[in-house]
Amino acid sequence: MSNAANDARAPAGAWDAHADDYMRLFSPLTGHIARGMVALVQSRLPDAPCLLDIACGPGDLAVAAATLCAERDAGSVLATDISPRMVALTQRALQPIDADARAEVRDGQDLGLESASFDAALSCFGIFLFPDRVAGWRTAAETLRPGGLFATSVWRGPESNELAKAQMGPLMSALPARLTNPPPRASWADLMTAEGLVDEITRAAPLIDPEIHILDATLALPTPNAMWRGMVGNPITGALIAACTHEEREDVERAVLAAFENRSGGPDLPFLLNTSCHVLIARRA
Incomplete structure (x- = not known):
């Protein structure tokens, strides 16, 4: 297999490996958050x-959307993801719901779906992580009928x-200087503000009348170690940790866990963090 093919498969494989965690x-x-997104748009949807x-x-958002369709006894849901494992989990979660709902492996940067065929396209903490976000925003808009709704969530x-x-904070402080000089900047840093999120999306796609909601x-995780395990497996934070040598990683793990345990009050106590995100809702021009 060529290097290019390996590179193309890497995002899907990384999310496959992280899916169950x-x-x-x-x-x-x-x-x-996903259920909140569906609640924000449901009164504006057709019957x-x-x-x-x-x-x-x-599959959390897909389940909420399918549940809405089941309550109305009408409508359909198509859930997509680049990760086959995520799609399998979503399909399993959808099975008990009496609605026209399915999940398929598709790349959100090029979905290959018929244009103007959906009343709403939603992405819960999805498109903002794409290697080509502009393609993601544009592709989402293209699937919408005129006046159709788009909604997405991004961490503040x-x-x-x-x-x-x-x-x-603890991870950046613990990583070796060669990985933090200059400090790494999240690829989605410009989207952390409401203004930045609105600006990028409305420039990238024919979406109008944007509004921002804060959710x-x-x-709540059982222990600080659960947070560390999740960070190691996550394709974003895990890439930083994987760049360490074996000895460096051991040092980073000790330092990060010490900070987390200090915050929770001990290694066996729950680890709680408040979170906040912007939800953007706009409509297809």
């Missing part, structure tokens, strides 16, 4: 909505989001 550790948090979930992860910055500050929630 993500569902167990972080889905209770992100699922809360029998055709709904698209982009970067569905383990550390000044407003305890998760970003308390998770990344807060608490991440």
Whole structure:
């Protein structure tokens, strides 16, 4: 297999490997946000909505959307993700719901779906992580009928989001200087403000009348070590940790766990972090 092919498969493989941990550790948090996103748009949808979930992860938003369709006894849901494992988890979660809902492996940067075929496209903490976000925003908009709704969620910055500050602060302090000089900047840093999020999306895609909502929630993990395990497996933070040598990683783990345990009050106590995100809602021109 060529290097190019390996590179193309890497994002899917990384999220495949993280899928089960993500569902167990972080889905209770992100699922809360996903259900909030569906609640924010549901009164504006037609009676029998055709709904698209982009970067569905383990299926929380798709389940909320399918439940809405089941309550109305009308409508359909298509959930998509680049990760086959995430799609399998979503399909399993959708099975008990009496609705026209399915999950498929598709790349959100090029979905290959018919244009103007959905009433709403939603992405809960998905498109903002794409290697080509502009393609993601544009592709999402292209799937919408005129006037169709787009909604997406993005984490707020550390000044407003305890998760970003308390998770990344100890990691950045513990990493070797060769990995933090210059300090790494999140690829989505410009989207952490409402203004930045609106600006990028409305420039990238034919989406109008943007509005921003703030949704807060608490991440509750059983122990500080659960947070560390989740960071190691996450394709974003895990890439930084994987760049360490074996000895460096041991030092980083000790330092980060010490900071987390100090925050929680001990190694066997729950680890709680308040989180905050922006939800952008706009409509197709």
